[in-house]
Amino acid sequence: MSGTEKKPGKRWAIWLPLVLFGVFFVLVMNGLVRPANRDIESAMVGKMLPEFTLPAGVDERPGLATDDFRQGEVRLLNVFASWCVPCAAEAPQLDELARAGVPIDGVAIRDRTQDIARFLARYGNPFATIGKDDISEVQLGIGSSGVPETFVIDGTGTIRYQHIGPIMERDVQIILSEVKKAQTPL
Amino acid sequence: MIAEAGLALLWFAAALALLQLFASVMTLVGGQSEAEMGGVVRPAAIMQGPLVALSFLMLMWLFIRTDLSVLLVASNSHSAKPFIFKLAGTWGNHEGSMLLWVTVMAMSGSLVALVERRLPERTMIATLAAQAFVSLGFYAFLLFSSNPFERLATPVPEGNGLNPLLQDIGLAFHPPTLYIGYVGLSVAFSFAVGALLTREVGPAFARAMRPWVLGSWIFLTIGITAGSYWAYYELGWGGWWFWDPVENASLMPWLAATALLHSASVLASRDALRTWTIMLGVVAFSMSMVGTFLVRSGILTSVHAFAVDPERGSFILALLAIYIGGALALFGARASTVNEGKQFSLVSREAGLVFNNVALSAILGIVLLGTLYPLLTEAFDTKVSVGPPYFNPVGAIFALPMIVVMAIGPLLRWRRDSFDRIAKVLILPAVLTAGVIVGAVVLAPGIGLLPLLGLALSIGLGIASLLPLLGRNLLRTPLATWGMVLGHFGLAVALFGMASESAFSTERLVAAEIGDTVEVGPWSIELVGIDPVAGPNWTALEANINARYEGGDPISLHPQSRNFTQPPMTTSESALSTRWNGQLYAVVGEEGLDGRWQLRLWWKPFVPLIWIGGLIVALGGALALLGRLLGDMRKAHQVRRIAQRREDNPLHGAAPEPAE
Numbered sequence: 001m002s003g004t005e006k007k008p009g010k011r012w013a014i015w016l017p018l019v020l021f022g023v024f025f026v027l028v029m030n031g032l033v034r035p036a037n038r039d040i041e042s043a044m045v046g047k048m049l050p051e052f053t054l055p056a057g058v059d060e061r062p063g064l065a066t067d068d069f070r071q072g073e074v075r076l077l078n079v080f081a082s083w084c085v086p087c088a089a090e091a092p093q094l095d096e097l098a099r100a101g102v103p104i105d106g107v108a109i110r111d112r113t114q115d116i117a118r119f120l121a122r123y124g125n126p127f128a129t130i131g132k133d134d135i136s137e138v139q140l141g142i143g144s145s146g147v148p149e150t151f152v153i154d155g156t157g158t159i160r161y162q163h164i165g166p167i168m169e170r171d172v173q174i175i176l177s178e179v180k181k182a183q184t185p186l
Numbered sequence: 187m188i189a190e191a192g193l194a195l196l197w198f199a200a201a202l203a204l205l206q207l208f209a210s211v212m213t214l215v216g217g218q219s220e221a222e223m224g225g226v227v228r229p230a231a232i233m234q235g236p237l238v239a240l241s242f243l244m245l246m247w248l249f250i251r252t253d254l255s256v257l258l259v260a261s262n263s264h265s266a267k268p269f270i271f272k273l274a275g276t277w278g279n280h281e282g283s284m285l286l287w288v289t290v291m292a293m294s295g296s297l298v299a300l301v302e303r304r305l306p307e308r309t310m311i312a313t314l315a316a317q318a319f320v321s322l323g324f325y326a327f328l329l330f331s332s333n334p335f336e337r338l339a340t341p342v343p344e345g346n347g348l349n350p351l352l353q354d355i356g357l358a359f360h361p362p363t364l365y366i367g368y369v370g371l372s373v374a375f376s377f378a379v380g381a382l383l384t385r386e387v388g389p390a391f392a393r394a395m396r397p398w399v400l401g402s403w404i405f406l407t408i409g410i411t412a413g414s415y416w417a418y419y420e421l422g423w424g425g426w427w428f429w430d431p432v433e434n435a436s437l438m439p440w441l442a443a444t445a446l447l448h449s450a451s452v453l454a455s456r457d458a459l460r461t462w463t464i465m466l467g468v469v470a471f472s473m474s475m476v477g478t479f480l481v482r483s484g485i486l487t488s489v490h491a492f493a494v495d496p497e498r499g500s501f502i503l504a505l506l507a508i509y510i511g512g513a514l515a516l517f518g519a520r521a522s523t524v525n526e527g528k529q530f531s532l533v534s535r536e537a538g539l540v541f542n543n544v545a546l547s548a549i550l551g552i553v554l555l556g557t558l559y560p561l562l563t564e565a566f567d568t569k570v571s572v573g574p575p576y577f578n579p580v581g582a583i584f585a586l587p588m589i590v591v592m593a594i595g596p597l598l599r600w601r602r603d604s605f606d607r608i609a610k611v612l613i614l615p616a617v618l619t620a621g622v623i624v625g626a627v628v629l630a631p632g633i634g635l636l637p638l639l640g641l642a643l644s645i646g647l648g649i650a651s652l653l654p655l656l657g658r659n660l661l662r663t664p665l666a667t668w669g670m671v672l673g674h675f676g677l678a679v680a681l682f683g684m685a686s687e688s689a690f691s692t693e694r695l696v697a698a699e700i701g702d703t704v705e706v707g708p709w710s711i712e713l714v715g716i717d718p719v720a721g722p723n724w725t726a727l728e729a730n731i732n733a734r735y736e737g738g739d740p741i742s743l744h745p746q747s748r749n750f751t752q753p754p755m756t757t758s759e760s761a762l763s764t765r766w767n768g769q770l771y772a773v774v775g776e777e778g779l780d781g782r783w784q785l786r787l788w789w790k791p792f793v794p795l796i797w798i799g800g801l802i803v804a805l806g807g808a809l810a811l812l813g814r815l816l817g818d819m820r821k822a823h824q825v826r827r828i829a830q831r832r833e834d835n836p837l838h839g840a841a842p843e844p845a846e
Contacts, residue, residue: 014461014517014518014521014522015518017465017468017469017514017517017518018511018514018515018517018518021472021510021511021514022511024476024558025503025506025507025511027558027561027562028479028503028561029503030561031561085695085775085786088695089695089697089784110573110575134575
């Protein structure tokens with residue numbers, strides 16, 4: 001071995017990969033051993049909304065928080081995203097529901113302000129408030145696993161009905177009747 | 187009988203692996219001579235390949251015959267399936283794909299035992315010991331928790347069929363390609379462990395390992411490229427990369443193998459970066475195993491979740507702990523006694539390659555962190571998912587500087603160089619890069635920062651990657667150099683495609699009536715009609731679309747919304763029209779109540795370059811591999827000739843070793 005060889009490196013650095021693997025191992029063990037609840041719950045109907053506060057998704061509408069749903073009024077919570085194609089397809093039906101007098105709150109999933117604004121400009125804006133959910137926190141918390149989904153929330157903040165997928169023309173009446181039902185408390 | 191024979195072959199191979207491990211451990215530590223016990227090691231390794239391959243062929247035969255007394259066939263196949271998908275059904279499920287994994291592993295073990303004769307025999311035995319140890323774990327996994335040959339007590343009248351998304355010719359050959367890449371890296375892993383055990387880390391070790399890394403890397407490159415194209419046209423979402431756990435699982439070993447490939451080159455040519463190369467050798471295959479674990483265990487949910495079972499997660503996790511934990515512990519204990527090797531100056535080819543290694547490792551870390559992040563936060567009771575907003579910009583922090591160094595590095599000399607020497611040739615790519623930035627900002631002001639930098643750097647790299655050929659006689663340029671040039675050029679091509687797709691794509695979503703015409707980019711699209719069609723095991727509604735590029739002749743496109751009956755499921759079959767300057771992508775959706783049809787249309791300029799670039803990269807790898815193998819053969823031939831001459835003429839004395 002000639003004189004131009006480097007000395008062995010720092011000892012602690014040599015163990016770093018093993019330490020990192022240890023962290024990985026603990027993490028995965030934790031994921032495997034805990035009673036696996038990775039299924040996103042779809043049976044949230046009848047339960048209260050979780051506590052959340054979301055920042056505003058666009059400048060012209062306020063953000064939203066759980067308290068907004070406890071004012072004694074039945075509201076629709078619509079989970080959408082500007083990148084979601086079926087969300088564009090349900091836009092006319094949302095407009096129709098808004099015209100019928102149901103207040104609609106939007107939760108935009110993993111989206112950007114300018115994209116949301118462009119989406120609303122293109123397909124209309126039926127929303128009273130729009131919250132921005134960058135980490136799908138609210139989406140998962142209310143038992144939604146995809147976009148779009150629409151929830152009927154009664155005046156106490158309880159989830160009364162969940163509609164999965166885009167609202168088609170035939171769904172409008174169903175949702176309106178669910179809204180009416182939600183006006184009588186459980 | 188066939189199923190039982192296949193299972194017996196597997197048990198036999200597993201027993202041979204045990205023998206291989208026992209004999210090599212006895213030789214290494216038990217004081218047995220290499221001639222006695224050591225003589226058993228190679229034959230035991232060589233035998234396993236054909237045995238497991240035969241077992242795999244038997245499973246294939248069961249699938250071809252649709253033998254419904256076998257559980258795996260009954261739950262994954264169907265007698266009415268086209269032949270090619272019966273064949274592909276063999277590995278389109280958990281058990282079959284694990285058998286494929288073990289087959290590739292055993293074949294690799296056979297091959298390395300058969301051909302690798304350059305390393306000291308002790309190091310080879312240590313390497314084969316490691317290979318046997320790893321194989322045993324996977325044999326155990328297959329035999330104890332994933333037996334592909336399990337029989338049903340009573341045969342069923344008909345099978346369940348294969349997931350329709352997987353009934354696609356491209357996907358039929360995607361898993362085997364990826365698996366060859368994943369598992370080929372196990373040989374690099376074994377070499378690294380073997381070298382750690384005997385402390386023989388040097389150029390000879392790197393030269394022995396390099397073809398394996400190159401070979402695996404080529405298959406990984408093709409596998410990832412094909413997988414991306416499959417997701418692009420089959421899932422019907424118009425995207426080509428989703429940062430999905432399954433995709434990341436294939437990207438991570440590729441990143442590690444790319445780093446390993448480059449550091450092994452430094453070790454082979456310059457005897458530097460010894461510990462780093464060893465470490466990457468361990469990490470590359472570890473990433474293959476981690477990726478497989480993440481996919482198989484169902485611990486991360488994924489759009490690709492075709493074969494998920496949490497039960498098996500614990501088994502693979504135990505294997506991971508033994509192999510990765512063990513190898514890294516050995517690395518910790520031994521690496522400090524391995525010299526780093528020769529030094530080099532800050533401006534040199536080695537330094538460029540070190541930068542490349544650090545950047546690739548950082549990207550690997552970023553992808554790994556992003557993939558595991560949902561798991562990390564779940565440990566603290568929040569559920570999140572991580573997507574492109576994280577991966578793209580954070581990855582780019584390291585990817586973009588790496589591309590700059592990629593353009594410069596190959597022009598530098600080993601050990602010591604100066605920028606002044608190469609500055610002149612770099613003027614052209616530098617000016618072009620700057621020119622593209624200025625041009626794009628002026629002509630297309632709306633495009634984002636990342637696509638802009640991607641476009642500019644892809645042009646710069648595209649030119650710079652060809653510069654190492656400057657002033658060379660192209661016919662006499664070594665194949666390995668051609669390989670490097672093509673590999674880097676291919677990456678530039680792919681990068682151009684990615685940047686262009688993200689900068690210039692246009693998308694339309696419309697509800698069209700029959701007879702309507704829609705514009706998307708330079709295309710005008712007319713919906714002519716919707717017709718029902720039937721295939722062997724599906725029926726579909728097929729849109730008939732006339733697409734005109736800038737008012738030219740109409741091209742007929744037929745996207746389908748396909749309904750499979752076995753099992754019931756609807757898929758969108760996109761229709762593509764490819765031109766030299768991009769691709770039109772059409773998907774037909776559901777019918778609205780008003781008789782209008784949902785059409786999704788994209789015009790994606792230069793998007794095919796992503797996959798063409800990927801294939802060029804793979805071709806570069808293949809040339810480099812060919813060059814290395816021919817070089818090795820030539821060298822072996824020379825050595826033999828010199829030995830022959832020495833034998834003929836004992837007075838001739840010692841001949842000098844031929845240079846590489």
